[in-house]
Amino acid sequence: MSASILDGKYPAKAHCAAVAAHLLKQNSAITSGLLYLESGKSRLHEDSPFRQRRPFFYLTGCQLPDSYLTYDLSSKKLTLFIPPLDPAEVLWSGLPLSPEEAKQQFDVDEVRTTDTLTAAISPDTTVYTIAHQLSQKFPGTVNTELLHIAIDECRAIKDEYEVALIRRANEITAEAHHAVMRAIKTAKNERELMAVYLAECIKRGAPTQAYTGIFGSGRAAATLHYIKNDAPLTGLNLLLDAGAELREYASDVTRTFPINGNFTKESREIYDTVLQMQKECLDMCKPGNNWEDVHVHAHKVAIDRLLHLGILKGDKDEILAKRTSCAFLPHGLGHYLGMDTHDTGGHPNYKDEDKMFMYLRKRGPLPVGAVITVEPGIYFCEFIIRPYLNDPEHAKFINEEVLEKYWDVGGVRIEDNVLITSSGHENLTSAIKEVSEMERLINGE
Known part of the structure; x- marks a missing residue:
């Protein structure tokens, strides 16, 4: 039974839906907005091995560094942004995962490259994120209070x-x-x-x-x-x-x-x-x-x-x-x-x-x-x-x-x-x- 279950995709979209429901439970006034998280960053000059940020993995199942996710609370669309191909990096690490390959591998609705991230987020959107994992600046409203709590509580119950x-x-x-x-x-x-x-x-x-x-x-x-x-x-x-x-x-x-x-x-x-x-x-x-x-x-x-x-x-x-x-x-x-x-x-x-x-x-x-x-x-x-x-x-x-x-x-x-x-x-x-x-x-x- 375990083997057959693990042959499928990590249930990222189900986790996003559960976290979104918990957000609404915390604040019933929320009607729209965007969940936003960043993966861990590449650590080429550090001794410790790369480990994906737990909240990011929970909502994507993705272990890639330098990546991002958005989840639209209204449309329930989960988008994964992964690094674009860098010819210089290919020399050292080989070909990266393409958006098409990533779409097949991860339980997400769309995969795009990170150079399209800024244009994909409307300035009118309320962004729900985690403060200490935030490197981007957003022109609209940013809420850093609710998402971490929602993810932590949802993670306590395992599927x-x-x-x-x-x-x-x-x-x-x-x-x-x-x-x-x-x-x-x-x-x-x-x-x-x-x-x-x-x-x-x-x-x-x-x-x-x-x-x-x-x-x-x-x-x-x-x-x-x-x-x-x-x-x-x-x-x-x-x-x-x-x-x-x-x-x-x-x-x-x-x-x-x-x-x-x-x-x-x-x-x-x-x-x-x-x-x-x-x-x-x-x-x-x-x-x-x-x-x-x-x-x-x-x-x-x-x-x-x-x-x-x-x-x-x-x-x-x-x-x-x-x-x-x-x-x-x-x-x-x-x-x-x-x-x-x-x-x-x-x-x-x-x-x-x-x-x-x-x-x-x-x-x-x-x-x-x-x-x-x-x-x-x-x-x-x-x-x-x-x-x-x-x-x-x-x-x-x-x-x-x-x-x-x-x-x-x-x-x-x-x-x-x-x-x-x-x-x-x-x-x-x-x-x-x-x-x-x-x-x-x-x-x-």
């Missing part, structure tokens, strides 16, 4: 084409994660495993990554965004957080598994805790459910399990109320996923004074069509936990003698990408996570 891209990116990512599991017993350092992972993604058609991966071994697994990825493989486990990108759409997957092929007693206890947290939170991924409630449930499961292990002590309701569990789960349960790894439309509140919610990147109910990550974790990071141990209000809930047995576990995180459906959810992530399956794969059984 079948976008879901197919994310699903395929997850399939490639899963195979790359499995390749790392097969290689981990013979690898000497994190760098080798990163190479194995990237090679598998490239081989399967996804040379671009959604973000810099995390290949953290031992206690480095407790660093949430560890990016050194060059240390010798030491300690008990590897935390692998890496996701391929496919045609601008991201996957975001985390697995944690034993370096020598078998979990230790303490590592298995924490892994089983996190897996239970995730499974119960996945069961709550249904339309209309509040994401804050799912996040709090992850903490409740963590508290129950850590009390059972003796790492925490005292009353579980009081531990939750005092937010002591944030010493072990300091980040949010998950975030929207799409063209950006931390995608738009989640309405986070980073100024929230409640430490349990200040890093939660999605707030409010889960809508049908959203893709969200579910990524609980338990971490034994001294820089986070020590301040809690030094605070009598929290220290009374933590058994430091038992805690000493778990520092080498480092951190455990399990992360899947989930589509919210009308009947519940669909897990788009196929990377294995059951202990028996991972240990068999690592040990070549």
Whole structure:
């Protein structure tokens, strides 16, 4: 199904129509005007590779630099403007895409060259655009307040084409994660495993990554965004957080598994805790459910399990109320996923004074069509936990003698990408996570 969907054109005109409808929702007085966006610019003298501006791609499906789009709100006509042929550029880069070829490739009504752009925009037209992506000057009215909001909100709900891209990116990512599991017993350092992972993604058609991966071994697994990825493989486990990108759409997957092929007693206890947290939170991924409630449930499961292990002590309701569990789960349960790894439309509140919610990147109910990550974790990071141990209000809930047995576990995180459906959810992530399956794969059984 995904392959057949992806054989078609990226649904640019449908996205334009949705954004236009959202504009009218924001301001019912709008009756006409022109949506206008610019692509990213050529970066011949910069080290970073070209990445298309997300709003531009969302409304065109076009990855060309130095291009423009207009969408007429009255006629619903989408026009793409691409660079004209430059003989000098052909020498270096070959023949560019022609307007005729572009019309066949992209879901647009017309393709013109950029040298006709100015003449194509009437001075009487109200232009809706994004301020920080605007290089042209227009003689008429220019509104820079509404378009970005409309695009961000529309991007939060994925259509079948976008879901197919994310699903395929997850399939490639899963195979790359499995390749790392097969290689981990013979690898000497994190760098080798990163190479194995990237090679598998490239081989399967996804040379671009959604973000810099995390290949953290031992206690480095407790660093949430560890990016050194060059240390010798030491300690008990590897935390692998890496996701391929496919045609601008991201996957975001985390697995944690034993370096020598078998979990230790303490590592298995924490892994089983996190897996239970995730499974119960996945069961709550249904339309209309509040994401804050799912996040709090992850903490409740963590508290129950850590009390059972003796790492925490005292009353579980009081531990939750005092937010002591944030010493072990300091980040949010998950975030929207799409063209950006931390995608738009989640309405986070980073100024929230409640430490349990200040890093939660999605707030409010889960809508049908959203893709969200579910990524609980338990971490034994001294820089986070020590301040809690030094605070009598929290220290009374933590058994430091038992805690000493778990520092080498480092951190455990399990992360899947989930589509919210009308009947519940669909897990788009196929990377294995059951202990028996991972240990068999690592040990070549």
